[in-house]
Amino acid sequence: xxxxxxxxxxxxxxxxxxxxxxxxxxxxxxxxxxxxRVLTYRVAWLVQAQxxxxxSIMAVTFTNKAAREMRGxxxxxxxxxxxxxxxxxxxxxxxxxxxxxxxxxxxxxTFEILDSDDQLRMIRRVLKELNLDEGYWPPRQIQWTxxxxxxxxxxxxxxxxxxxxxxxxxxxxxxxYQALCQRFGLVDFAELLLRALELMQNNERIRNTYxxxxxxxxxxxxxxxxxxxxxxxxxxxxxxxxxxxxGDDDQCVYSWRGAQVENLRKFEKDFPGAQTIRLExxxxxxxxxLNAANAVIDQNQGRFGKTLWTEGEKGEPIQLYAAFNEVDxxxxxxxxxxxxxxxxxxxxxxxxxxxxxxxxxxxxEVLLDVGMPYRVYxxxxxxxxxxxKDALAYMRLISNPHSDAAFERVxxxxxxxIGNKTLDQIRARAREKQQSLCNAAVELLQSGLPPxxxxxxxxxLQLMDDLRxxxxxxxxxxxxxxxxxxxxxxxxxxxxxxxxxxxRVENLxxxxxxxxxxRHDEDDELDELSSFLAHAALEAGEGQAEEWEDCVQxxxxxxxxxxxxxxxxxxxxxxxxxxxxxxxxxxxxxxxxRRLCYVGMTRAMQQLVxxxxxxxxxxxxxxxxxxxxxxxEIPHEHIQEVRSPMISRAVVRRYxxxxxxxxxxxxxxxxxxxxxxxxxxGTVLNLEGRGESARVQVNFEDVGxxxxxxxxxxxxxx
Numbered sequence: 001x002x003x004x005x006x007x008x009x010x011x012x013x014x015x016x017x018x019x020x021x022x023x024x025x026x027x028x029x030x031x032x033x034x035x036x037r038v039l040t041y042r043v044a045w046l047v048q049a050q051x052x053x054x055x056s057i058m059a060v061t062f063t064n065k066a067a068r069e070m071r072g073x074x075x076x077x078x079x080x081x082x083x084x085x086x087x088x089x090x091x092x093x094x095x096x097x098x099x100x101x102x103x104x105x106x107x108x109x110t111f112e113i114l115d116s117d118d119q120l121r122m123i124r125r126v127l128k129e130l131n132l133d134e135g136y137w138p139p140r141q142i143q144w145t146x147x148x149x150x151x152x153x154x155x156x157x158x159x160x161x162x163x164x165x166x167x168x169x170x171x172x173x174x175x176x177y178q179a180l181c182q183r184f185g186l187v188d189f190a191e192l193l194l195r196a197l198e199l200m201q202n203n204e205r206i207r208n209t210y211x212x213x214x215x216x217x218x219x220x221x222x223x224x225x226x227x228x229x230x231x232x233x234x235x236x237x238x239x240x241x242x243x244x245x246x247g248d249d250d251q252c253v254y255s256w257r258g259a260q261v262e263n264l265r266k267f268e269k270d271f272p273g274a275q276t277i278r279l280e281x282x283x284x285x286x287x288x289x290l291n292a293a294n295a296v297i298d299q300n301q302g303r304f305g306k307t308l309w310t311e312g313e314k315g316e317p318i319q320l321y322a323a324f325n326e327v328d329x330x331x332x333x334x335x336x337x338x339x340x341x342x343x344x345x346x347x348x349x350x351x352x353x354x355x356x357x358x359x360x361x362x363x364x365e366v367l368l369d370v371g372m373p374y375r376v377y378x379x380x381x382x383x384x385x386x387x388x389k390d391a392l393a394y395m396r397l398i399s400n401p402h403s404d405a406a407f408e409r410v411x412x413x414x415x416x417x418i419g420n421k422t423l424d425q426i427r428a429r430a431r432e433k434q435q436s437l438c439n440a441a442v443e444l445l446q447s448g449l450p451p452x453x454x455x456x457x458x459x460x461l462q463l464m465d466d467l468r469x470x471x472x473x474x475x476x477x478x479x480x481x482x483x484x485x486x487x488x489x490x491x492x493x494x495x496x497x498x499x500x501x502x503x504r505v506e507n508l509x510x511x512x513x514x515x516x517x518x519r520h521d522e523d524d525e526l527d528e529l530s531s532f533l534a535h536a537a538l539e540a541g542e543g544q545a546e547e548w549e550d551c552v553q554x555x556x557x558x559x560x561x562x563x564x565x566x567x568x569x570x571x572x573x574x575x576x577x578x579x580x581x582x583x584x585x586x587x588x589x590x591x592x593x594r595r596l597c598y599v600g601m602t603r604a605m606q607q608l609v610x611x612x613x614x615x616x617x618x619x620x621x622x623x624x625x626x627x628x629x630x631x632x633e634i635p636h637e638h639i640q641e642v643r644s645p646m647i648s649r650a651v652v653r654r655y656x657x658x659x660x661x662x663x664x665x666x667x668x669x670x671x672x673x674x675x676x677x678x679x680x681x682g683t684v685l686n687l688e689g690r691g692e693s694a695r696v697q698v699n700f701e702d703v704g705x706x707x708x709x710x711x712x713x714x715x716x717x718x
Contacts, residue, residue, distance in 0.1 A: 003049045006041055006077070010034075017277045018042045019049070020244070022216075024237075024271035026264070027246040030308045031293075031602035032284030032564065035246045036066075039218055040073040042244060046216055047078060054085040058214040058236070061089055062221045070220075086214070090229050091189055094196035098187070101206060105199045108185040119143060119188045126176045134415035137173070138495040145497075146174050150190035151228050151258050153197065193228050200235045211239035222247030222267070226258035234270060241271060249304050250297050253558060253596045255588075256499035264304065282308045282602075284564050286315020289601060289608050292638045297598040299633050300591045308602070316607055317640035320631065323613045325622075326359075327517070330366040333569050336609060337372070337552060340567055347372065351553040351565040353600050355578040357503050358382075358510035359571065360554050368539065373551035378559035382514075383536045387493055387504040391511055392536055394483045398468050399529045402436035411437075414492035417456035422449065426457075438464075463487070476528050477516035484508045499558075502582070513617045557600045568604035570597075573612040574625040576686060581697075584685050597630045668696055668715065675718045679703050 007015050014034060017027045018041045029035035043059065046052040061067045067088045075081055086093055095113065102109045114122065123139045123146070149159070156175040162168060181187065187195065200207045217237050219225075222245035225233070237243035245267060252261035268274055282290055290308045297303070323329035337350050352363055361382040367374045382388060390413055393406035400406075412418040425448060430440035441457050449457065467486060471479045484490050493504040518535065520528040553565065557578075572578050579593035601608060612627045631639075668674060668684060674696075675681050682700035694710045708715060 003045065006044055006048065010037070010041065011281055013277055013279050013281070014038050014041075017244075017279070018045050020275055020277070022050075022240075022242045024241050024267070024274035025244040026222075026267055026274050026276045027244065027279060028276065028304050028306055029246050029248055029279040030282060030306050031248065031251060031599070032282040033279035033308070034281075034283060035220070035248075035279065036070065036073075038279065039220055039244075039246055040070055040077060042218060043074050044077040052216060054082040056213060056215045057218070058086040058093070058216070059088075059218045060093065060220065060233070061087070062224055064089060064092065066220060067092070090232065091192050094192040094232075097196050097199070097210075098192065101199060101203075104203055104206060105195050106182075107187065107195070111185040111187050113192070114181070114186050114188040116143075116189075118186075122180060122186065123173070123177060126173055126180060130173065130176060132169070132173070133417070135417075137169070138415070138492070140496040140501075142170070142173055145170060146177060147188070147190040148258075149174065150188075150194045151226050153194060153228050153231065155194075193232060197228060197232050197235065200232075207235070208239075210236060215240050215242055217243045219243070219245040219247075223249055223252040223261055223264060224254050224257075224259045225263050226260060230260070230263045230266065237271075243271065250300075250306075250595055251561065251599050253561065253592060253599055255592055276304075278304075278306045280306050280308055282310045283312075284605050285310065285602055286313055286606060288315045288317060288638050289604050292318055292608075292634045293598050293601040295635055295638075296594060296601065296630055296633045300594055318634065318638055319607070319609045320639050320641050321609065321611045321643075322627070322641070323611055325615045326362050326613050326617060327366075329571060329611050329613045330362045333363065333571065333609070333611065334366050334370060334372065336569070337567075338370070345566065347374075347550045347552045349566040350569070351555065351560065351563070351567070351603065352569045352571060353555060353557050353560050353603065354571050355557055355580060355596070356506050356572070357385075357556055358506040359577075361510055361514055363554055363571075364539070367552065373549055374554055375549075375551050377553050377555035377563075379556070381539075382507070382510070383539045385504075385507055387489065387508050388511055388536075390489055391480070391484050391487070391508055392533060394464075394467065394487050394489075395479065395529065396533055397438075397464055398471050398479065398483070399527075399533060401438050401464065401468070404430070404437045407437040407441075410487070411460055414488040416459060417452065418460065419453075422453040422457065425449065471529075475516075476518060476520075476532055477512050479529060480512045480515040484511065509618065516617065557596050560603050561599050564603055564605055566604075566606045568600070568608050570600050570608065570610045572616075573610050573628040573631055574616065575628055576623075576625065577616070578628055579630070581686070584697075594630065597628075668710065668717065673718050674698055674715050676700065676708070677714045679706065681718065 006018065010018060014037065017025065017038045020042075027035065027038060029038065039059065043054075043057060046057060047054055059067070059070060061070060071082065071085075071087050074085075086096070088096070098105050098107060098111070102111060120139050120143055123142050124134065127134055127137055127139065127142070149155075156171060156178055159167075159171050159174075162171075181191070200210065214236055217233065219233060224247075233243065233245075247264060249261050249264050252259055255261075268276075285293075285308075287310055290310055294307050321329075321332055323332055333352060337347065340350060341347055354360065354363075357379060360376055360379075364374070364376075364382055383392070390410055393403075393409040396403045396406040397410070408423070411423065426437055426440050426444060429444055429448070430437050433440060433443070438461075441461060445454055445458060445461075463486070467483065470482055470486070474482070489508060490505055493501055493508065495501070496504070515532060518528075518532050520531050526534060555563075578597070579590055583589035583593040610631065612631070613625060615622050616625055617623070668687065672684050673681065674684055676698070679698075679700045680702045682698040684696055685699050686697035687694070695707055696710055696715065697707050698715070700706060
C-alpha cells in the first residue's frame with residue numbers, strides 16, 4: 001500500500017516520530033511544532049503501513065474537544081471511520097472500562113457519576129451525619145483533600161495512623177464518604193481513574209485482556225499527567241511497551257492540579273531504551289518572538305533542552321511599555337487594539353493575557369467604556385464571579401436590609417448552620433406576613449425556630465447589624481474591605497486550597513480596588529454605596545460577546561495554553577505579580593512561573609507586546625513595583641521600548657539583575673541578611689514602597705516568609 005501521502009506535509013523530525021519503530025517513544029514537542037499532526041499521522045501510519053487494527057490502538061487526550069478533533073483528522077487521513085478505536089480523556093476511557101466490568105470493579109451496573117457539585121453535597125451529608133461543623137470543616141477543603149488522596153492512589157485504609165485528632169477526623173470523613181458512595185453506587189471523577197487502575201491491578205484476567213488488546217498507546221500533553229494517570233498508562237503499556245508520549249517539559253504549568261513534569265524523567269527510567277525525538281521547528285511565531293522565548297526558558301535548570309526555530313519571517317521587535325498604573329496599562333492596550341483593528345484586522349485576533357484573573361477588571365471597564373466587545377475566555381467576567389457576587393450581596397444588605405435576593409445568597413455563606421429547613425420557615429413567615437426575609441427572620445427569633453437554628457440566625461443578623469454600624473461614615477473602599485474581611489469570605493474561600501482558592505481571594509481583594517477607583521457622580525440621586533452596587537449590576541448585566549462574534553479575547557495565562565493569536569499582550573509584567581509572589585516562597589515554583597511566561601510569549605504569531613505598571617493598586621492600596629525579572633532575560637536587541645505620547649516622564653526603568661542586588665529601601669537591600677528581635681535571622685526577598693509606606697518581605701529561618709512595614713519594625717542588616 002502506498003503510504004507516501006502520510007509524509008508529504010511533514011518535516012524530518014516529524015517523519016521520524018510518525019514512522020518510529022514499535023517500542024517506547026518520547027516526542028518532545030515545542031510550542032507550535034505540530035505535535036497534534038504527529039499523533040494523528042502516527043495513527044495513520046500504524047493502520048496503513050503497519051497493518052494495525054484501529055481497535056488495537058488507544059489514544060489519550062486531556063480534553064474531549066481534543067479527542068474529537070483528533071478523531072476527525074484521523075478519519076480524514078484514512079478515508080474511513082474509526083468508531084471502535086478507543087480515543088478520549090483519562091476519565092472518559094476509565095468510565096468506558098468500568099461500564100464493561102462494573103461487577104468486577106465492585107460497582108452496580110447502573111452506577112452514577114458525581115460531578116463536582118454533587119460530590120460537594122455528598123460531603124456535606126457526611127459532615128451532617130458525623131455532626132461536624134462546616135465552619136470548622138469546610139466542605140470544599142474536604143473535597144480537595146479527598147480528591148488529592150485519590151489522585152495519589154490512596155484509599156482511607158492506606159493513610160498512615162496518626163495521633164493528630166484533626167487527621168483522625170479527616171480519615172473518618174473520607175471513610176464515611178467512600179462508604180456512602182459505595183452504598184448508593186456513586187463514582188466521583190477521581191474515583192473513575194482510581195477504580196479503573198485498581199481493576200487492572202487486582203484482576204489478572206482483565207489486565208491481560210486490555211494489555212493484549214491495546215498494543216499501541218498514544219498520549220497527548222504527557223507533561224500534564226499526574227501520579228495516578230502515569231500509573232494508569234504504565235499498567236496498560238507494561239506488556240508490549242509500544243507507547244508514544246508527546247509532551248513538552250517547558251509547558252508544564254499545572255502543578256497546582258497535580259501535573260508532574262517529573263513523569264517525563266520517569267518515562268525514560270520505566271521504559272529503558274525509549275527513543276527521544278525533538279520537534280523544534282515552530283510554525284506559529286516569528287524568529288524574534290522565538291529567540292526571546294528561548295532566552296527566557298533557558299534560565300530554567302534540568303530541562304530536556306530544545307531550541308525553537310522557524311523558517312518564517314524575522315518579525316518585529318517585542319514592544320515593551322511601562323505604564324504609569326493599571327489604568328494607563330489598560331488604556332494603552334485598548335488603544336493599540338483599536339489601531340490594530342483600524343488596519344483591517346479582526347478584534348478576535350487579539351488576546352490580552354494576565355497572570356491573575358483579578359487583573360481582568362480594569363481591562364473590562366475600559367473595554368466597556370469604549371464600547372468594544374470582548375469575551376473572558378474560560379472564565380466569568382469580574383462582577384459575575386461567585387465570590388464577587390457574595391461580597392456585593394453583603395454590601396447590598398448594608399445598603400438595603402430588606403433585599404431578599406442578597407439575604408438568600410449570603411445567609412449561609414460562609415456556612416453558619418442555617419440549612420434549607422430553616423430558610424423554608426423564614427420564607428413561609430415572609431409570605432404569610434408580606435414582609436422581607438430579614439424581618440421574618442427577626443420575628444422567628446422570638447419563637448418558631450429550634451435552639452441551634454435560632455443561634456445561627458441570630459449570629460447572622462448580629463453580623464449584618466455590626467457591619468451596617470461599622471460602615472457608617474466610611475468611604476466605599478473601606479466598606480468593601482470591611483465586608484470581605486469581617487464577613488468571613490476571605491477565610492471561607494482561602495480554605496478551599498489550591499490555585500482556584502487563591503484566585504478567589506485575589507478577586508475579593510481586587511473588589512476593594514474597584515471600589516476605590518469608582519467615581520460617584522455628584523448629580524446621582526443614589527448614595528455612593530448604592531450607586532456602586534448599581535454600577536456592578538449593570539456591568540454584570542452587559543452580556544459578553546457571543547463566541548461567534550468578532551471580539552477581543554481576555555484570558556489568564558493558564559487558559560491560553562494551546563491557543564494562538566496574531567497579536568498578544570502580556571500584561572502585569574511585575575515582580576510579585578508575574579512571577580507571582582508565591583513562587584518566591586516555594587521551591588520549584590519560580591521555574592513554573594518562567595514556563596508560564598514561555599507559554600504566554602509563544603502564543604503570539606506576529607506581534608508580542610509586554611506591559612508593566614510602575615504603580616499598581618492592589619487590595620485597595622498603591623504599590624510601587626519593579627519590572628518582572630523575565631524582562632531582563634530577554635536579549636535587549638529583541639525589545640523596543642515604547643512610550644505613551646500622553647505621559648511625559650523619564651525613560652522606562654528596566655529590571656536588571658545587577659541593579660536588583662543593590663536596590664535598597666531605608667538602608668535594607670534586596671538579598672541581604674537581616675535580623676528581627678522577635679523572628680530572628682532571615683533573607684530579604686522583596687522590597688516595595690517608599691518612606692513611611694515602605695515594606696520588606698523577609699524569609700525568616702524559623703517562622704518563614706513575612707511582610708513587615710519598616711517604619712514599625714526593628715530590622716537591621718547583619
